[in-house]
Every structure is written in structure tokens, then in C-alpha cells.
Amino acid sequence: KAGVTQTPRYLIKTRGQQVTLSCSPISGHRSVSWYQQTPGQGLQFLFEYFSETQRNKGNFPGRFSGRQFSNSRSEMNVSTLELGDSALYLCASSWGAEGTQYFGPGTRLTVL
């Protein structure tokens, strides 16, 4: 069974731009969560989607948003990029609310 895939793997943007990251969960998994990882803050939870509905949200500004499609694929969007948004963005999927989360390889976003 294929793992979680994320595209693109690397991205360079400039301040003020917006970016969309994509995540395809493991086949059959209905829950997708997003995390941001930086050297200073570590791994932080962004939000979680289940059956196209946002079920949980972390403490991030409204510039960070996401959505989930009927096939469970998910996208996250960051608008008006700031230098501090440079990070590794990780997507994780699980079968349901109580399932083990499996992570993708991440998207490395660099904001210049």
C-alpha cells in the first residue's frame, strides 16, 4: 500500500505570495492532519480534516487554511507569506479518529 504523498517536495516563494500544498493520504484513510516543523518551535499541529470537515485546529493565524476533497486528498494554503513561514510542512493520515497517524515526507517551504 502506497504511503502518504506530498507535493511539491520543495518550494521557494517570496514574502507576500501565497502557496498551496497538496497531500494524498494512504488509500482508505479518511483523516488528514497538517503539521508545521521549524527548528525553533518543533512540530506543531495546524489542523485536521475528516470527511471534508475541519475537525481540529491549532493555534495558527487565519492565513493558514486547508480543505479536504471527497477522495480524502487535502490541500493547505498559506496566504501573504512571511519569512517565519519557512518550515517543513508535514501531512499525516489515519483511518479514523483513533487510528495511528502516518506521515508523508513533507514539503520544504522557503520564504525569501
Place this chain on the structure above:
Amino acid sequence: LAKTTQPISMDSYEGQEVNITCSHNNIATNDYITWYQQFPSQGPRFIIQGYKTKVTNEVASLFIPADRKSSTLSLPRVSLSDTAVYYCLVVPRVGTASKLTFGTGTRLQVTL
């Protein structure tokens, strides 16, 4: 969610057994103990999960005493490729398990 405490770093020689202990004094009755491994610039990889006593898989063993206030991840005969950061997490057994809270993890360095 219960907070976890684990050593910041550990060093080992190749071929040795490594034991990483995690403290989770406030673990709830319904919580699982879960360990992830992460290599630089990659997503965390699920290693093992347990509720009580001992769990073993092809990669590691997890020892959980009766009071469940701590747990020990045991890696048999480590190799250089086991150099990574290891995270101990407490995850709700029921309800929303998606909002994983990662601490600083234990940075394991394996040398020849």
C-alpha cells in the same frame, strides 16, 4: 493531553542496545503510548505503540510498567542508520487522536 519528558540526546555505539525512557506522569486511563522516529528533513515514522506491559515488533520493543507513568523504547543492536530523533507521545485511545503533541524528542547519535 499528558506531557512527556525524555532525554534530549543519547549516544551509542553500533551494535549496542539502546533504551530511551519517557516519563508521562499524567497519563490518562484511555491513553496509548506511541513512539515515532524522524530523520532530518523527513516526516516522522511510526515505530511502535502500546498500552501496557510489553509490545514487540520487528523494529523495537516497548516496555510499560504497571503504573504506566513511564515507558522505555528499546532498540536492539543499533546501526548507524538508527541515528535520528525519537519522539514519545501520549495519544488518546478514544476520541480525537489526530492532534498529536510532539515534544523535543531524543536525538540518538550512533557511531562506530
